[in-house]
Amino acid sequence: MKVIKKNEELSGSNFDRFRTAMVKVRFSNARSDIENSNASAQEYKMLSLDLMDEVTRENGDNKNSVSNVVEKWVTRLKPRYWQEDLVEFCQSKDDIVLAYEIRKDNEQAFIIVMDDSTIDENVLQYNDFGFEILKKYVEISDFMVLDVITCSGIEYMFDEVNTIYKRG
Amino acid sequence: MPTAQEHKKKYQDNKEVLNSVFDCNNKLHCNWIVTISFYISLHIIEAKLAKEQNLHSRDHKQRDEMIENCGLFSRNVKNKYKQLKSNCWSARYSKNDMAPTIANQMKRFAEEIEAEVFPEQNK
Structure with a gap:
């Protein structure tokens, strides 16, 4: 402090x-x-x-x-970290497989990975949540909602990729 | 910088190409369908920004900020545009190709954005 x-x-x-x-x-x-x-x-x-x-x-x-x-x-x-909000959200959804924290050029972002991103209602709701996190935490500069197929092999695009949620 | 009319022409030209050349059932076309659908939605957004508030963005980041702050777009439009952008990024950089189901969904999202932002176009 x-x-x-x-x-x-x-x-x-x-x-x-x-x-x-x-x-x-x-x-x-x-x-x-x-x-x-x-x-x-x-x-x-x-x-x-x-x-x-x-x-x-x-x-x-x-x-x-x-x-x-x-x-x-x-x-x-008391400071609440964005990762806590994201993990809590992911835990409440059955079709979220993973969440990554990514860093590139000193910017921090996250990716939500769904089983299937073609279910409109869910994918739009998860984007809505992403915008809420962007508004709430200034340290987050962007987010993406992808699925297990569309997020495959993207790690090389970032300086750092950390798994912060994995479905049990 | 392009005018609202010029952005409209761009997205209409892109729509024409998308509908006449590409087939969502052809797996070879799916990455391009997603990419063109995103750029259709981008020019719809740009046309609206230019027409209503004379706003012109230089890059994706600035455009995203304008979308968030201009008050012209519903959450539905923002979320669909964001998903188009994410999948367009993935179509270019993921090792996997876009599936026909996603290509169809992204094409539909672009159409739905147009219907909401420029309802007169669909009459």
């Missing part, structure tokens, strides 16, 4: 907006100030860390409602 330096400067207006909101006793009145702020993710990280330090100082490491909220967020933000 990237270490955030305490001495990084916060932009003055965002910090003021945040400070003004948080020092008010009635948080509900300050909510719109927070919603309207345009602080960067980095700034929010710093502010969150400051708040967590403060809560820890006051409450020690005992669980409280604030730490429950933090825990939920951390769980939600």
